[in-house]
Amino acid sequence: MLKIENLHCEIEGNSILKGINLSIGSGETHAIMGPNGSGKSTLSSVIAGDESYEITSGSIQFLGKDLLDFSAEERAHLGVFLSFQYPIEIPGVSVSNFLKTALNECRKANDLPPLSARDMLALMKSNLELLQMNSDFLSRSMNAGFSGGEKKRNEIFQLAMLEPKICVLDETDSGLDIDALKVVANGVNKLRNNSRSFLIITHYQRLLDHISPDHVHVLVGGKIIKSGGPELALELEKNGYDKLC
Amino acid sequence: MEKKDEKKIIKEFTEKSYKYGFVSNFDSDTIPKGLSEQTIKLISKKKKEPKWMLQKRLEAFGILKEMPPPQWAKLKFKEIDLQKIIYYSAPKQKVSLKSLDEADPELIKTFNKLGISIEEQKRLAGVAVDIVIDSVSVSTSFKDKLAELGIIFCSMSEAVKNHGDLVKKYIGSVVPPKDNYFAALNSAVFSDGSFCYIPKGVKCPMELSTYFRINEAGTGQFERTLIIAEENSTVSYLEGCTAPQRDENQLHAAIVEIVALDSSDVKYSTVQNWYPGNKDGKGGVYNFVTKRGIAYRNAKISWTQVETGSSITWKYPSCILKGDGSIGEFFSIAVTKNYQQADTGTKMIHMGKNTKSTIISKGISAGFSNNSYRGLVKINRSAKKARNFSQCDSLLMGDKCGAHTFPYIDVKNNCSIVEHEATTSKIGEDQLFYCNQRGIPEQEAIALIVNGYCKDVLQKLPMEFAVEARKLLEITLEDSVG
Ligand SMILES: Nc1ncnc2c1ncn2[C@@H]1O[C@H](COP(=O)(O)OP(=O)(O)OP(=O)(O)O)[C@@H](O)[C@H]1O
Numbered sequence: 233m234l235k236i237e238n239l240h241c242e243i244e245g246n247s248i249l250k251g252i253n254l255s256i257g258s259g260e261t262h263a264i265m266g267p268n269g270s271g272k273s274t275l276s277s278v279i280a281g282d283e284s285y286e287i288t289s290g291s292i293q294f295l296g297k298d299l300l301d302f303s304a305e306e307r308a309h310l311g312v313f314l315s316f317q318y319p320i321e322i323p324g325v326s327v328s329n330f331l332k333t334a335l336n337e338c339r340k341a342n343d344l345p346p347l348s349a350r351d352m353l354a355l356m357k358s359n360l361e362l363l364q365m366n367s368d369f370l371s372r373s374m375n376a377g378f379s380g381g382e383k384k385r386n387e388i389f390q391l392a393m394l395e396p397k398i399c400v401l402d403e404t405d406s407g408l409d410i411d412a413l414k415v416v417a418n419g420v421n422k423l424r425n426n427s428r429s430f431l432i433i434t435h436y437q438r439l440l441d442h443i444s445p446d447h448v449h450v451l452v453g454g455k456i457i458k459s460g461g462p463e464l465a466l467e468l469e470k471n472g473y474d475k476l477c
Numbered sequence: 478m479e480k481k482d483e484k485k486i487i488k489e490f491t492e493k494s495y496k497y498g499f500v501s502n503f504d505s506d507t508i509p510k511g512l513s514e515q516t517i518k519l520i521s522k523k524k525k526e527p528k529w530m531l532q533k534r535l536e537a538f539g540i541l542k543e544m545p546p547p548q549w550a551k552l553k554f555k556e557i558d559l560q561k562i563i564y565y566s567a568p569k570q571k572v573s574l575k576s577l578d579e580a581d582p583e584l585i586k587t588f589n590k591l592g593i594s595i596e597e598q599k600r601l602a603g604v605a606v607d608i609v610i611d612s613v614s615v616s617t618s619f620k621d622k623l624a625e626l627g628i629i630f631c632s633m634s635e636a637v638k639n640h641g642d643l644v645k646k647y648i649g650s651v652v653p654p655k656d657n658y659f660a661a662l663n664s665a666v667f668s669d670g671s672f673c674y675i676p677k678g679v680k681c682p683m684e685l686s687t688y689f690r691i692n693e694a695g696t697g698q699f700e701r702t703l704i705i706a707e708e709n710s711t712v713s714y715l716e717g718c719t720a721p722q723r724d725e726n727q728l729h730a731a732i733v734e735i736v737a738l739d740s741s742d743v744k745y746s747t748v749q750n751w752y753p754g755n756k757d758g759k760g761g762v763y764n765f766v767t768k769r770g771i772a773y774r775n776a777k778i779s780w781t782q783v784e785t786g787s788s789i790t791w792k793y794p795s796c797i798l799k800g801d802g803s804i805g806e807f808f809s810i811a812v813t814k815n816y817q818q819a820d821t822g823t824k825m826i827h828m829g830k831n832t833k834s835t836i837i838s839k840g841i842s843a844g845f846s847n848n849s850y851r852g853l854v855k856i857n858r859s860a861k862k863a864r865n866f867s868q869c870d871s872l873l874m875g876d877k878c879g880a881h882t883f884p885y886i887d888v889k890n891n892c893s894i895v896e897h898e899a900t901t902s903k904i905g906e907d908q909l910f911y912c913n914q915r916g917i918p919e920q921e922a923i924a925l926i927v928n929g930y931c932k933d934v935l936q937k938l939p940m941e942f943a944v945e946a947r948k949l950l951e952i953t954l955e956d957s958v959g
């Protein structure tokens with residue numbers, strides 16, 4: 233589904249990703265762990281099409297297409313989703329209005345008619361339930377005044393609404409309390425299927441206890457230095473990154 | 478591709494409007510250029526006005542002659558030569574088309590984008606009214622309904638003739654000619670405008686819109702509006718429309734006066750979309766407006782405005798809170814782009830006890846434009862326990878535009894509360910990227926963010942007006958992020 237080859241990128245002259253190779257098959261869940269500043273968020277931003285990063289070499293294939301040829305919104309239309317490490321506030325724009333716009337833009341790009349108001353609401357309701365969110369959320373301003381945990385939950389709510397094919401979750405667990413972590417992880421598990429892949433960035437095993445990954449990668453200094461199965465995460469938790477480097 | 482097309486449409490529209498009936502055929506009934514006592518007498522005579530009206534005009538002219546033209550720090554414009562203006566021309570003859578099919582298709586496209594109804598489109602495009610819709614009968618039945626309730630809604634010229642006592646009593650009582658240069662000018666030469674009177678205890682059952690009046694008289698360069706709300710009455714008044722309007726007159730100096738008697742409630746909403754000039758700032762309307770209301774005991778005056786047009790806007794809808802417990806509100810969205818300049822705001826003059834005022838101003842600047850908020854909150858000694866809350870937000874698009882906030886606060890007693898909040902923000906790259914990531918393209922993202930930013934004010938507009946205003950904002954700001 234997603235194939236990243238020898239990806240290098242820089243920002244303002246600083247080289248950050250230094251040759252990433254990563255291949256994610258359809259329906260697979262991969263986890264990336266790595267120390268602060270190693271380039272995890274950079275990688276997710278680059279996948280999502282953030283133009284502030286300059287790709288100096290390498291490629292990203294997504295469903296047979298060269299992803300780097302597409303703008304951020306086109307990538308979203310193709311089924312790329314990023315759950316932001318720091319979700320952005322948009323004052324005055326309600327969650328429901330934002331999502332209605334987003335979903336209908338995605339549908340339009342895929343030659344689908346806009347959802348009727350009733351279907352839209354029904355879909356929102358069922359996804360709110362999935363994430364055990366109160367329907368008050370819909371009328372609140374997008375992320376404005378949300379607590380850290382609410383913001384993260386709202387990211388996964390959007391994921392559920394937009395039904396993407398590749399979901400990059402950048403530290404979705406940080407900010408969530410113990411119960412919320414379970415709810416969100418359960419939500420994610422329900423959203424997993426054979427044609428949807430996940431790339432989960434996290435610092436801690438706790439999320440992976442709930443969402444067990446097929447593969448775990450360690451990103452250090454802009455490179456994946458080790459890959460393995462779920463046991464790699466446990467090992468990291470025990471020994472830290474030092475032993476690996 | 479869309480963006481370029483929009484630009485073209487709007488550009489062509491504003492330029493083509495001559496062809497499509499926005500401009501009068503100046504011929505027979507026009508008096509020569511220039512301003513003199515003679516001109517004023519001629520205007521008054523042509524309008525068959527009573528003597529007292531001419532007297533008032535001449536007094537105003539006397540005052541004008543003593544006044545120097547205004548100078549403002551933040552506005553740049555060529556001095557206006559009053560001798561080059563034509564002060565009277567007969568009611569405008571619009572070019573009539575047989576049906577909408579004859580109208581410019583691009584124009585119709587713009588109308589559709591704005592969500593303007595077919596009937597409204599026909600009117601705006603200059604389709605002869607009698608063959609297309611019975612807008613005349615709509616307007617007639619509308620008038621019947623109002624008359625039943627004793628509401629008077631007519632042109633100022635008619636009012637001067639038919640309701641002289643009311644006009645005589647109130648005209649100039651809120652905005653006297655000596656108030657400012659343009660007020661003096663308007664008072665001397667005003668062409669026409671609206672007059673509205675709501676009797677005691679009557680709640681006007683519909684929004685009064687200049688729409689119905691313009692059909693009869695056409696807008697003027699020096700409009701004069703007077704609204705009188707008797708005790709316990711309620712009225713909501715709409716001015717302007719969202720369709721771009723071009724006028725051959727560069728200078729517009731209007732006056733709006735509101736008299737809100739005890740416990741009445743007056744809501745005045747404006748959408749102003751005059752021709753803003755071209756991309757380089759050439760042409761375009763100078764809009765110098767004096768709008769003011771006086772609120773007596775427990776009365777409420779609420780100004781809501783969406784300003785997107787004009788090359789220069791200078792406008793401070795104000796409230797004199799004279800009676801105890803009276804309330805003044807000002808909700809404003811002002812958008813400037815290219816080389817537009819806007820200097821708007823409000824004045825809240827608290828005189829009565831327990832008076833309250835609220836100011837919410839949202840400025841949006843793009844391109845090379847300048848957008849200033851200038852507001853005065855004055856609390857007199859007599860205004861015990863007065864309260865004011867002001868919030869002035871500026872949103873910048875790109876880095877070549879400017880936003881300025883000048884709040885003047887003058888409190889003469891120590892038992893009043895004045896709160897002022899101001900913010901300046903930019904549409905952030907991160908906000909745009911967040912929207913893009915969710916599949917929302919740039920233009921739509923800007924529209925969404927701007928609408929969110931303006932929400933507090935848009936909510937104050939009457940429903941249908943709000944829908945149009947929202948679309949107008951979107952079209953205005955397309956392709957504006959720099
Ligand atoms: N605009 C920028 N200019 C210079 N350096 C930058 C810029 N943006 C990011 N970086 C640097 O790139 C490196 C990678 O940042 P990134 O956010 O990808 O790290 P991360 O692995 O997600 O870290 P964390 O675990 O703390 O979230 C950091 O050293 C960061 O300081």
Ligand SMILES: [Mg+2]
Binds near residue numbers: 274
């Ligand atoms: Mg990060």
